[in-house]
């Protein structure tokens with residue numbers, strides 16, 4: 001039997017001011033699934049993540065999380081229900097220490113404690129008194145993921161986690177994403193790195209012009225040269 005649906009977006013439309021960016025986005029994420037969202041620069045990936053987490057000024061359509069209608073709820077209410085965003089450019093507090101960054105986000109009863117995050121990222125444990133702004137890019141990404149985990153997510157939204165990271169750090173991040181998936185966490189991954197998507201995703205979606213234009217497996221995308229050329233050509 002198919003796993004239960006955790007997140008279901010239907011016909012999401014989203015605006016920045018007068019710009020109509022999302023033009024009917026449909027996304028389904030089932031329990032334990034890792035779905036990758038691909039698309040060119042400006043296709044609407046980050047805007048989709050923001051629409052799902054209550055960060056877009058105007059959104060219309062249907063958005064259900066764990067069976068509950070959450071469209072229009074404020075971000076903290078959505079996070080409380082278990083939908084947590086790891087933003088592009090990481091969103092950590094540069095002047096606060098690693099420990100303070102984690103403590104601010106932590107929620108009691110969450111499946112991951114601050115201690116669990118330190119076990120998962122020993123490099124962070126050694127830098128718990130270091131300001132977030134003094135961390136390397138890879139450490140900042142780990143802290144950003146750690147901050148999302150201690151909120152107790154059921155679905156984690158990862159916006160370009162590998163951006164700007166050295167290849168060896170990217171490999172570590174791929175291992176971590178695999179571990180999180182093995183632990184049963186569902187994820188929506190926005191990623192420009194096609195190899196990373198192919199390595200971890202159960203299903204891939206392509207967004208173009210604010211609409212999902214293709215859906216399939218990594219193997220299907222590998223074979224679909226025409227689709228890649230039309231919707232993913234990298235500059």
Ligand code: ATP
Pocket residue numbers: 016019021039040041042043044045046047048
């Ligand atoms: P990228 O890889 O560049 O982040 P993306 O697929 O995430 O690409 P979005 O950031 O979602 O793309 O942008 C989609 C469209 O929305 C683009 O045309 C962009 O110019 C526009 N846009 C993004 N943020 C804003 C904003 N704050 N105000 C107005 N328009 C915006």
